[in-house]
Amino acid sequence: MSRLNLDPQTAAQWHREVDVLVVGLGAAGAAATLEATALGADTLVIERGGGGGGTSAMSGGVIYMGGGTPLQRSCGFEDSADEMYKYLMASVGPNPDEAKIRLYCDGSVEQYDWLVGHGVPFKQTYYHGTSGEPPTDDGLVWSGAEQVHPFCEIAVPAPRGHVPQIEHQGGPLLMKVLCEEVEKCPAEKWMNARCTALFQETDGEVVGAAIEVFGEVRNVRIRKGIVIATGGFVLNDTMLEHHAPLAKLCGMRVAADGDDGSGINLGTAAGAATLNMSAISISLPITQPWGLKRGVLVNAQGQRFVNEDTYYGRLGEAALLHNHGRAWLIVDDAVFEKPTYFGEVAGVGESFGELEGELGLPAGSLEATMSVYNRHAEKSEDPVFHKGRDYLKPLDTPPFGAFDCTTEKALYAAFTLGGLWTDPDSRVLDPNGDAIAGLHAAGRATSGISVGGYSSGLSLGDGIFFGRRAARTAIAR
Amino acid sequence: MSRLNLDPQTAAQWHREVDVLVVGLGAAGAAATLEATALGADTLVIERGGGGGGTSAMSGGVIYMGGGTPLQRSCGFEDSADEMYKYLMASVGPNPDEAKIRLYCDGSVEQYDWLVGHGVPFKQTYYHGTSGEPPTDDGLVWSGAEQVHPFCEIAVPAPRGHVPQIEHQGGPLLMKVLCEEVEKCPAEKWMNARCTALFQETDGEVVGAAIEVFGEVRNVRIRKGIVIATGGFVLNDTMLEHHAPLAKLCGMRVAADGDDGSGINLGTAAGAATLNMSAISISLPITQPWGLKRGVLVNAQGQRFVNEDTYYGRLGEAALLHNHGRAWLIVDDAVFEKPTYFGEVAGVGESFGELEGELGLPAGSLEATMSVYNRHAEKSEDPVFHKGRDYLKPLDTPPFGAFDCTTEKALYAAFTLGGLWTDPDSRVLDPNGDAIAGLHAAGRATSGISVGGYSSGLSLGDGIFFGRRAARTAIAR
Numbered sequence: 027m028s029r030l031n032l033d034p035q036t037a038a039q040w041h042r043e044v045d046v047l048v049v050g051l052g053a054a055g056a057a058a059t060l061e062a063t064a065l066g067a068d069t070l071v072i073e074r075g076g077g078g079g080g081t082s083a084m085s086g087g088v089i090y091m092g093g094g095t096p097l098q099r100s101c102g103f104e105d106s107a108d109e110m111y112k113y114l115m116a117s118v119g120p121n122p123d124e125a126k127i128r129l130y131c132d133g134s135v136e137q138y139d140w141l142v143g144h145g146v147p148f149k150q151t152y153y154h155g156t157s158g159e160p161p162t163d164d165g166l167v168w169s170g171a172e173q174v175h176p177f178c179e180i181a182v183p184a185p186r187g188h189v190p191q192i193e194h195q196g197g198p199l200l201m202k203v204l205c206e207e208v209e210k211c212p213a214e215k216w217m218n219a220r221c222t223a224l225f226q227e228t229d230g231e232v233v234g235a236a237i238e239v240f241g242e243v244r245n246v247r248i249r250k251g252i253v254i255a256t257g258g259f260v261l262n263d264t265m266l267e268h269h270a271p272l273a274k275l276c277g278m279r280v281a282a283d284g285d286d287g288s289g290i291n292l293g294t295a296a297g298a299a300t301l302n303m304s305a306i307s308i309s310l311p312i313t314q315p316w317g318l319k320r321g322v323l324v325n326a327q328g329q330r331f332v333n334e335d336t337y338y339g340r341l342g343e344a345a346l347l348h349n350h351g352r353a354w355l356i357v358d359d360a361v362f363e364k365p366t367y368f369g370e371v372a373g374v375g376e377s378f379g380e381l382e383g384e385l386g387l388p389a390g391s392l393e394a395t396m397s398v399y400n401r402h403a404e405k406s407e408d409p410v411f412h413k414g415r416d417y418l419k420p421l422d423t424p425p426f427g428a429f430d431c432t433t434e435k436a437l438y439a440a441f442t443l444g445g446l447w448t449d450p451d452s453r454v455l456d457p458n459g460d461a462i463a464g465l466h467a468a469g470r471a472t473s474g475i476s477v478g479g480y481s482s483g484l485s486l487g488d489g490i491f492f493g494r495r496a497a498r499t500a501i502a503r
Numbered sequence: 504m505s506r507l508n509l510d511p512q513t514a515a516q517w518h519r520e521v522d523v524l525v526v527g528l529g530a531a532g533a534a535a536t537l538e539a540t541a542l543g544a545d546t547l548v549i550e551r552g553g554g555g556g557g558t559s560a561m562s563g564g565v566i567y568m569g570g571g572t573p574l575q576r577s578c579g580f581e582d583s584a585d586e587m588y589k590y591l592m593a594s595v596g597p598n599p600d601e602a603k604i605r606l607y608c609d610g611s612v613e614q615y616d617w618l619v620g621h622g623v624p625f626k627q628t629y630y631h632g633t634s635g636e637p638p639t640d641d642g643l644v645w646s647g648a649e650q651v652h653p654f655c656e657i658a659v660p661a662p663r664g665h666v667p668q669i670e671h672q673g674g675p676l677l678m679k680v681l682c683e684e685v686e687k688c689p690a691e692k693w694m695n696a697r698c699t700a701l702f703q704e705t706d707g708e709v710v711g712a713a714i715e716v717f718g719e720v721r722n723v724r725i726r727k728g729i730v731i732a733t734g735g736f737v738l739n740d741t742m743l744e745h746h747a748p749l750a751k752l753c754g755m756r757v758a759a760d761g762d763d764g765s766g767i768n769l770g771t772a773a774g775a776a777t778l779n780m781s782a783i784s785i786s787l788p789i790t791q792p793w794g795l796k797r798g799v800l801v802n803a804q805g806q807r808f809v810n811e812d813t814y815y816g817r818l819g820e821a822a823l824l825h826n827h828g829r830a831w832l833i834v835d836d837a838v839f840e841k842p843t844y845f846g847e848v849a850g851v852g853e854s855f856g857e858l859e860g861e862l863g864l865p866a867g868s869l870e871a872t873m874s875v876y877n878r879h880a881e882k883s884e885d886p887v888f889h890k891g892r893d894y895l896k897p898l899d900t901p902p903f904g905a906f907d908c909t910t911e912k913a914l915y916a917a918f919t920l921g922g923l924w925t926d927p928d929s930r931v932l933d934p935n936g937d938a939i940a941g942l943h944a945a946g947r948a949t950s951g952i953s954v955g956g957y958s959s960g961l962s963l964g965d966g967i968f969f970g971r972r973a974a975r976t977a978i979a980r
Contacts, residue, residue: 033705120748228510264936268778268924268950271597291934295774301745304781327887329806348825388886390878394871401867409865410804447745457768459741473745 034225034233041244044070044214046500047235047252049221049289052080052282053486054469055255056204057493060144063211067250067501071208072219072237074256074284078205079198081257081282081441081470082486086159087196088169089490090475090483092186093131095138101152101166105184107131112181113172119305119478125450130475130491137491138188144207146200149191155316163191170481171337175412187483200486220288224252224296224465230456232296232464251464251500254454255493256289257282258442258470260306265290269303269444275351275433276308276440285441289471293446296465299457302473303444307480308342310438312355312431314366319417321361322399323431326352328382328391330399333411339480342438351433354385356396358421365429368437372430381426396421443480445472452496464503466496511702511710518721521547521691523977524712524729526698526766529557529759531946531966531973532732533681536690537621538974544727546690549714551697551733551761555682556675558734558759558918558947559963563636564673565646566967567952567960569663570608572615578629578643582661584608589658590649596782596955602927607952607968614968615665621684623677626668632793640668647958648814652889664960677963697765701729701773701942707933709773709941728941728977731931732970733766734759735919735947737783742767746780746921752828752910753785753917762918766948770923773942776934779950780921784957785819787915789832789908791843796894798838799876800908803829805859805868807876810888816957819915828910831862833873835898842906845914849907858903873898920957922949929973941980943973 046062048055051073062069073080092098093107111131115122142148153164160167169187171177190196190203208215216239225234225245234247259265260279265287267274279285294300313319319335323345332344334355345353354372373384382392400420402408408418430436446454446467453461454472468474469489476484523539525532528550539546550557569575570584588608592599619625630641637644646664648654667673667680685692693716702711702722711724736742737756742764744751756762771777790796796812800822809821811832822830831849850861859869877897879885885895907913923931923944930938931949945951946966953961 036705121744228513265934267598268776269780287934294771294776294934297772299745299771300777303746327807330804388875388879390875391887394875398865398867398871402865410868457742457764457771 032223032225032236034227037225037234037245039245040234040247042070043247043249044068045250046497047246047248048255049252050080050255050257050284051078051205051208052255052257052469052489053082053201053204054489054493055253056208057490058253058255058468058497059208059213060211061494061497062501063213065498065501069213070216070246071213072216072221074218074220075282076217078208079201079282081280081285082489083198083201084280084282085197085486086482087190087200088167088187088483088486090169090186090481090487091134091138091188092184093134095135095188097138097148097150097165097188098184100150103184105186107134109182109184110134110186113177114475116180117171117177117479117481118476121302121477123477127475129450130488133491145203147191148188152185159195160189161194163193165189165191169483171340174336174414175333221292224292226296230297230462232462248464250503251466253493253496253500254289254293254446254467254471255469256471257285258445259287259290260285260441262286270306270442272346273306273440275346276438277433278437278439280439280441289467290445293454293465293467297456297462298454298465299447300445301447302477305443305478306440307339307443307476308346308438308440309338310342310345310431310436311338311367312341312365312369312429312436313338315363317361317363318355318357318365320419322356322396322421324354324356324392324395325349326387328387328395330395330411333408333413335413335417337481339482343479345431346433346438351438353431354428355431356421356426356428358423358426360423361419361421362427368435369429370435372428374425374427376424378426381428385428442470443473443476443478445470448472448492451499452492453499466500468493468496509700509702509713511704514702514711514722516722517711517724519547520724520726521545522727523974524723524725525732526729527557527732527734527761528555528682528685529732529734529946529966530559530678530681530963531970532730533685534967534970535730535732535945535974536685537688538971539978540688540690542975542978544978547693547723548685548690549693549696549698551695552759553694555685556678556759558757558762559966560675560678561757561759562674562963563959564667564677565644565664565960565963566618567646567663567958567964568611568615568665569661570611572612572665574615574625574627574642574665575661577627580661582663584611586659586661587611587663590654591952593657594648594654594956594958595953598779598954600954604952606927607965610968622680624668625665629662636672637666638671640670642666642668646960648817651813651891652810698769701769703773707774707939709939725941727980728943730970730973730977731766731770731923731944731948732946733948734762735922736764736767737762737918739763747783747919749823750783750917752823753915754910755914755916757916757918766944767922770931770942770944774933774939775931775942776924777922778924779954782920782955783917784816784920784953785823785915785917786815787819787822787908787913788815788844789818789842789846789906789913790815792840794838794840795832795834795842797896799833799873799898801831801833801869801872802826803864805864805872807872807888810885810890812890812894814958816959820956822908823910823915828915830908831905832908833898833903833905835900835903837900838896838898839904845912846906847912849905851902851904853901855903858905862905919947920950920953920955922947925949925969928976929969930976943977945969945973
């Protein structure tokens with residue numbers, strides 16, 4: 027057996043006929059469902075778990091939005107769609123999808139309004155400090171690398187992390203609100219239901235789906251389109267080995283049970299192309315509290331490899347993908363403080379020579395690195411990696427210490443960014459770039475805004491944005 | 504339109520019926536054709552170009568074989584399948600295919616004999632020096648990183664690059680011989696013929712192919728199986744952007760016209776999975792002649808990033824994938840000599856401080872790097888990257904110079920390593936790991952022995968090896 031797609035002639039009977047079928051009830055699926063029903067479409071949403079939420083409900087709840095949202099303005103920050111666009115184009119990875127990014131930025135204020143309209147609460151206050159999951163209920167945080175080199179020279183920085191109003195972790199609240207909205211909307215909902223195959227005409231059009239509910243297979247005829255919103259594949263070991271093997275070194279996989287690539291495979295069986303399958307988001311939140319950005323991150327050669335003040339997602343990418351998860355954060359007595367999330371002390375020494383010996387680094391390597399660093403930091407400069415002035419301080423107060431940032435000891439949190447190839451209207455494309463009629467997708471089952479360089483909030487953000495577009499595109503057919 | 508595969512019912516008539524159809528006449532396709540006809544199968548081989556050869560005929564002709572071939576023994580080198588296996592498992596990338604590598608090593612002596620039996624000449628002499636494409640007609644060369652850290656500590660080194668007897672470039676000779684063998688064999692050959700679609704039963708079995716020959720479409724019924732041997736995708740800009748965008752920075756794409764991913768897309772349209780699509784081979788042959796391995800390769804931060812005595816394929820991977828193609832080879836007056844392939848001088852200085860200024864490197868960065876390097880090199884040690892003693896010499900004879908190894912100025916030669924997921928019997932697999940009946944593949948249309956770490960000769964080597972297996976597996980159905 028090799029093909030998941032079925033000939034519609036073989037459907038002995040159709041259990042149900044709908045305009046739009048949404049597969050998966052995380053943020054992308056909820057957005058698609060709400061948009062479809064708002065437009066009057068007869069909609070069915072199915073979810074593999076016993077209830078909605080998915081990985082979105084396990085997240086920090088940060089949604090990357092900007093361009094001058096009411097929350098940004100309340101907090102006194104200026105922003106524009108153009109500056110947001112410039113930042114994303116420069117930061118998201120080596121092959122950014124310009125058309126998607128343009129739409130996403132131009133539609134961001136409207137997206138904020140849509141979320142507020144659906145009852146998602148955002149406290150109109152700004153939190154300076156820990157990104158991603160602020161310990162307070164403040165609404166706006168920095169969730170990317172906007173303020174640091176090289177991005178601060180490319181685009182005017184603004185905080186764009188929008189967080190639902192609750193302490194610590196906004197994801198559960200976000201999904202509680204969106205799932206309640208779905209509950210109230212006229213869509214039919216099937217829980218504990220999984221799509222096992224698509225019905226596809228010989229010309230490629232997707233016209234139905236086989237759905238397994240408590241062991242029973244129901245064939246659903248689809249008039250307008252299906253929206254795959256099933257999430258990524260970080261829990262599928264084979265796919266991870268095949269596409270992003272280093273992710274397996276990460277101690278934490280950010281995922282609900284469903285993130286096994288099932289929707290991606292449904293799509294490819296119907297002829298879809300995938301892209302950026304090796305791209306992963308890797309968080310390494312070692313520089314929290316932010317005072318620790320004054321430390322110096324070195325690899326197994328005792329060399330620096332990144333500006334330490336950049337976003338923790340970028341720290342994780344640099345440490346895992348380019349230094350194989352071998353990293354230590356060097357501090358002196360003046361800078362030392364307890365890290366928020368992890369921070370086992372791997373070594374202490376009265377000199378860098380002593381410390382490099384403790385860490386097993388090559389003799390003289392850390393000394394040489396720190397000599398160059400301190401020489402420039404005294405002048406508030408970092409010509410090597412361009413760390414910003416606020417965090418540039420010579421490390422010259424012994425004893426010196428090193429926090430263990432290796433994959434064995436530190437929190438590396440990973441999820442996948444690659445997936446189905448979709449156009450800006452969320453239509454799934456084949457290898458030639460032609461749309462597969464009736465097949466749409468959004469969220470981490472697709473390759474979205476981030477294709478390798480991550481800022482927090484881009485996955486909830488583009489899942490919601492392109493989930494809504496998927497519904498609109500399907501209905502317009 | 505989205506599906507390339509066709510319903511066999513729609514084939515108005517079959518132009519021809521064969522046991523085995525081989526698509527593509529490079530090394531993998533030639534091997535499959537010769538094996539199929541040797542086993543008595545009615546075989547058709549088609550080639551898109553006007554004649555056979557493909558990218559194999561543009562290559563250096565190195566074939567990675569070992570385990571104690573007659574040529575290795577003639578030249579006085581001991582080797583075993585186990586040592587070859589250990590080297591490959593450690594060197595080919597983060598997710599090596601253990602079963603394929605085991606078979607490949609165990610079958611390597613027989614593969615050598617098979618090539619000799621088909622008339623491929625190997626001069627029974629060893630060439631020490633330039634790897635990959637020796638300037639002489641010697642038969643055996645080092646074509647990987649067997650002799651250097653960390654691999655020399657993992658497996659007993661042996662040279663395994665087997666090169667057909669001709670000066671400079673063995674690929675044309677290899678393919679001349681193999682194509683002549685194909686010409687003589689009873690297989691039917693269609694040139695200027697491309698496979699545009701597969702006929703597939705509803706259960707997934709591949710039973711035919713649509714072949715376009717000079718504008719005419721001929722439907723061919725296949726009794727046993729098809730072997731896709733169409734090559735990689737380095738000439739398909741969209742696929743490169745989607746899977747390996749950094750490859751686009753390379754000035755040279757090692758490919759014949761056909762390497763546009765067409766066979767990979769035929770496979771995925773039939774339900775196949777792909778893997779390691781981001782893996783690329785990148786050659787940066789800056790350390791030829793080998794005396795230049797005594798130089799020091801630094802990145803834009805003035806830091807070393809690799810042991811300079813490693814194979815030029817590994818230099819290219821380190822420079823492009825982890826340092827974005829920003830690299831310079833530092834030499835002193837004692838080490839200076841003219842590089843074989845490229846080597847524009849980017850800067851000269853009486854001191855490293857002066858040189859780093861010339862190169863625009865951060866002040867003090869190159870000085871610090873060279874201070875650590877020289878300190879250890881004086882003792883014939885390199886605790887930072889473990890370069891071997893033979894090439895460890897302090898760079899202390901001014902003036903100092905730097906060869907430009909940036910992507911703009913140096914030769915970066917790239918081809919793709921990812922492709923269709925095949926099992927060790929060359930059957931093409933779907934995302935669940937189930938074989939698609941009748942569908943086989945070999946060569947760079949598949950993910951083979953190297954999945955990211957390259958040694959020269961692995962592509963010709965595994966193409967021939969798994970091309971033959973594909974034919975045998977198909978016929979055994």
